[in-house]
Amino acid sequence: MLVKFFNRGTGKGKGPVEYILKETDAQGIIREPLPELLKGNPQQTINLIDSLNFKQKYKSGVISFAPSDAPTNEQLEAVINSFEETAFAGLSPDQYDILWVKHTHTGDDRVELHFVTPTVDLISGKSLNIAPPGSNKYFEPWRDYWNLSQRWARPDDPQRARSYHPGHQALIDAQNTRLELNGQKPLKRDDAKKMIHEYLLRQITEVRQIENRNDIITTLENSGFTITRKGENYLTVTHDDLGQRIRLKGGIYHESWRPEPRPTTETRTGQTPSESDKKGELTTVSAKLAAHI
Known part of the structure; x- marks a missing residue:
């Protein structure tokens, strides 16, 4: 599993919201299965984005799961709640707005959780950027925590x-x-x-x-x-x-490039990582995440 923030956010709210909810993709091809609204009010999100005078009006992105991850609905709900606790650390739910839409139409059994959030604290009216420069210091431990605890594919695996x-x-x-x-x-x-x-x-x-x-x-x-x-x-x-x-x-x-053989569960030394090693790494990333939240 990985998380990606898109380099957008200065335009109208209709664009990002309609894109993740549309029944067709950018080429006019029907998304099958159709996008599924999991959380939020699309029109409210659009209205909030359009009401802002900030240069950065919204943040959008995706939490993408490898086909082998196969997250359950319960896991997806837990991931969403955990992401919000990390992204909006110290804030109550009535201080922010976020829209969550599930995509499963890519054809390789892969699940994506798309999100759009206006960059504003709904109580104070102040700008709220959930992914400023340097935010990887807490989003990477968050990602690692979930991948380690759920045994999901890790994009940072060397x-x-x-x-x-x-x-x-x-x-x-x-x-x-x-x-x-x-x-x-x-x-x-x-x-x-x-x-x-x-x-x-x-x-x-x-x-x-x-x-x-x-x-x-x-x-x-x-x-x-x-x-x-x-x-x-x-x-x-x-x-x-x-x-x-x-x-x-x-x-x-390069014209002679070929991919390396897909690695097995063994390490480069021919040994399978021990459970104690995995638990130790999980403890480390949990501590990093707790320091932020």
Whole structure:
């Protein structure tokens, strides 16, 4: 499981709210199963966002589960409550508004919890940013706590990411990629590059549909990208919604690249991590999380 905040939030509330609730994706394809409203009032969220004079009017993002996680409804409810306790630490429920929508239409049995929250304390009227710079110091322990305690897939596992671009995680699927590209403001080049890379990493590590660079090219083209140039260790791409060319270089973009074999439950030394090791790590991340909450 992982959590991702989108680089949006300055426009009207209708855009992010309607996107996560719409019966069709950005390409007009029916989402099946349809999105499921779990918590919140969509129109109230829209009205609150539109009433704000702040530059950053809302925060949106997704909690994405690997297909192998298979969270139950009870677990999803617990994750939502725990996320709110972390994101809105010290606040009571009447001080914030948040909308939760469940997506299960990606076709690989993967569950996503999308959220949109106006950046305002409803009591004081002051700006409330739940993910300011440096917020990873508490969202990462939160993520790690749940992955360790529920034995869910961990995006920070070095054996999962060893052969890929360091520091990036497989975060978003094609629909989220299109959402970002269809945003209300043009993406900066670095943001667009990171977003494309994260999408491809997810296809490699979670969906496992990519085995070489030709598969990467096919995946990009199927997502609406045009490959304008191919080099030995880079690809140059563009997209109708980007308005610029993006060069993707090194690592997975090299013509000879192949993914490493999917790791087993054994460690690199050939030993299975002990339960005591896992409990020790869980204790550590629990302490970090408690320090914030």
